[in-house]
Amino acid sequence: MTEKQRERRLLQGNEAIVQGALAAQCRFFAGYPITPASEIAEQLSMRLPAVNGTFIQMEDEIASIGAVIGASLAGVKAMTATSGPGFALMQENLGFACAAEVPCVIVNVMRGGPSTGLPTSPAQGDVQMARWGTHGDHPVIVLAVSSVLDSFTITVTAFNLSERYRVPVVVLSDEVVAHTRESVELPLKKEVEVVDRIAPGMPPDWYKPYQEDARGVPPMAAFGDGYRHHVTGLVHDQDGFPTQNPQEVEKFHQRLAMKITKGLPDIQLTKKMYMDDAELFVVAYGSVARSALRAVEEAQKVGIKVGLLQLITLFPFPRRTLTPYLQQCHSVLVPELNLGQMSREVQRVNQGQCTVVKQNRVDGKLITPQEIYNQLVKLSDG
Amino acid sequence: MPPSIQALTHRYLRHNKRFPHVWCPGCGNGIVMGALLRAITRLELEKDNIVLASGIGCSGRMPTYLDFNTLHTTHGRALTFATGVKLANPALNVVAIMGDGDATAIGGNHLIHAARRNLNLTAIIINNSIYGMTGGQYSPTTPFGATTTTSMYGHIEHAFSIAELAVTAGASFVARSTVYHAALADQLIEQAMMKPGFAVVEIISNCHVQYGRRNKIGNAVQMLTAFKEQAVTVKKAATMEPEELQDKITIGVLTDRNLPVSTDEYKRIREQARAGQEKR
Known part of the structure; x- marks a missing residue:
């Protein structure tokens, strides 16, 4: 048997994001059409069902990220892709993913803004929105891609960081990277490191869904795994239930920030x-x-x-x-x-x-x- | 014999959750929660396989108290999260519990599209005609002329009929009950959860604190009594003139139809996509 060789392929940035997502074991995509991100949805609608994944086109971007969070809670790696106006609509639920610590990847192929702006010329105007777009102090990781090969590798990294830290990861591309075609050699499946969220090992009765491990990241059970628990966007205690107790509220915020701080050497690329x-x-x-x-x-x-x-x-x-x-x-x-x-x-x-x-x-x-x-x-x- | 309240309480309520709950004494939400639990008991569904998703508002707190996989999402978005859960794991029984403002104002777009899309989901909408938690502002189901904290001069907009809206939007099963008709509510939720496809149960409920008091309808008991008097069955309603039906509440099953269910259709798409890939 001959060893599988890497192939050279002519891809655009958006296609490389699709390849990266599939390599990272992304098996769910929900999105809404928007230029210059639509190729990501189009290609995943073809490719996901063939690998037992799911594609759905939702009624808007708010619904898209809602479905992505739901799928991730059911144990499936999930992503969406959009551009500035859609990314603005996603901000509230992005905050939910931060608070409830739901891994997911959001690709924003930036175009000129504000508002409908300049479709579809390149821009980098969404950088601070990616960090601070949702309300309240919150952890989030924002990565930027500069080439077609980057679009592959950084999408894989985005999923890995998202799973490791239970945090939404925003991948910022722009119109130039998204639509430029380059000849690239993508790594083989065995060469791609794939990180999965850590599942709870204790019996269900002992499971506290928001009790951190040494990294500050709680193990994550999927709905249907027998670890019945509560997930909310309200500030919650380690059992996942809403709390207004000042000590518990403080602890909630500090841990969300600390899990990222502890991971800085791994995260800052x-x-x-x-x-x-x-x-x-x-x-x-x-x-x-x-x-x-x-x-x-x-x-x-x-x-x-x-x-x-x-x-x-x-x-x-x-x-x-x-x-x-x-x-x-x-x-x-x-x-x-x-x-x-x-x-x-x-x-x-x-x-x-x-x-x-x-x-x-x-x-x-x-x-x-x-x-x-x-x-x-x-x-x-x- | 329906299971006793004590049996339901022991089986389904979360005893590690710090009660009391947030609902006012006499609130109809408890009756709806009881109806949901009785339906689940009768269907003998495993707790591990049930996902209960909610939005924001008084109804949004229901999942907190119940020992299922529970998901308290953002305002109006319960159905979007539920869609993701169901598609990712179609073996789960996914129920969305919403209020009238939640489901038909901020979440109205999601409701009509969920109905059109016809995933195998159950939506329970508690309609008390008001935003209770935020202090009694008018909702999309507040009647014309009603007094609320944002319509102190009388409401000048017209109310949605939620169940009829769901029928028009294409849901496979649509039914309505009131909190007075608790036994009917049990049965309708049971039917909705059994139904392949998108199923909606609207339950007319009382917010005597924010709505009844301000509109001189009275306390919880008086409001429930009014529901009893206003209710007409679907069958009876069919024989009545539109003018006669104006202040009535039509209860029962409004539609029950068999349509292709998108959760099942997607299985076919997967097979098709796999076959296409093998050919290549």
Whole structure:
């Protein structure tokens, strides 16, 4: 028998998200049509039933994420995919998934906003909404993809983090990544690490659905497994029942935050290029990271000591990764397709050590390598 | 002989949940909860296989007290979560319990689409014509002219008839009872849970605290007595003129039809998709 070989395939970003979701054992998708995310729904409607999975088109995005949470509570890995207007509608139930600790993945293929905005030109205007869109303090993980291959691997990572920490994970793509076709070599099934939520091992009578383990994450029983329990969006005690007892309320909030804090080394993902001896660096994510890489490579050729720190995890913001470079470099350039949503985070952790320079474009066009290159030349002279 | 209240209490109530419950004395929600438990007992369903999902409001608290797989979702969204649960594990008996505002205002879109979609789900809608928990504001089923905390000059909108709405939207089984007609409610919920496809049971209930008092209908007993007097059976209603039916409550089974159930249809799609893949 010959070993199965990797194949080269021409895929668009949205198709790679589908491949990643299936590789991560996602078996449920609920969604509502919206450009530029619709290809994800279309392809999963074909592919999920063949692997005993389920696809459903719901009446709106609110219903879509509701069904996703329901499916996850019944023990099936589940996702939805949308764009800005739909993502806005999902915010209340996203908060439910945070509070009730229901693993799920929400893909937002960003387009220009606010409101109906600029369909369908690329933008990165939903970055802070992904972090803070639902009300109240809440844990959430936000990842960004910059290429077709990323769209595969980061979708797998999203499911894995979601299952490990029992938290919704938002994957931010954008119109450029979603619709660009690239030749990619996807890993084989055996090469993909798949993480599953931890099921309770104790007898049902002993099960306390929100009693944490050492990681701060409670084991999760599926409906129908014999571990009858209560799930609510109200603040609850470790038995899952609503509480207003100040000590229990405090404990609820602290644990939700702490489970993410404990996992930071595992959660905060970045890519570093030419960073070791950089005197100047770029912080970028999504499709802009690709323009940035090209600009950095060109600048290197003319002797500018510039590096690229690409953010894969946007939130929790990878402060500890950035800090040494903010001390090492004189300037940091943050190019983005918004008016400065992540540069704000860079400024927050910078504390005056380094000059933070914003570079923004909100006209529905990409920031070009040339534009970033020109800015780097200016900063290296300065 | 129906099972005694004590037997139901011991079997189905969560004794580790810190009672008392949130419902006012005399609230119809308890009668509906009793009807649901009697139906489940009669159907001999396993507690492990029942999922009870609710939205927000007084009705939303019912799952908290019951020893099933219980899910207290966001306002109006019980049916969306229930849809996900049912599709992910079709072997589960999934029941959504909602109020009138929950099911027909904020969740109205989900109700009509759940009816059209025809998943094998049961929806129980407790209709007390008011938002009780938030202080007595008008709901989509508040009658024209009624006084509520947001219609102190008299209500100027018209009420939905929930059961008729569900029939039109395509549900396989639709029935109505009142909390006075508790034995009928038991039977209708039992029929609804047995029915393949989307089944709706509307139960007219009393919120004497927020609605009865403000509209001079009286206390719980007086409201239940009024339901007794207003009720006409589906059969009798068919012989009456629309004017005669104006202040009446039609009770019984409004529709019971056999339609393809999407939970079953999806099995066929899976087989088709698998066959297609093997061919490739």
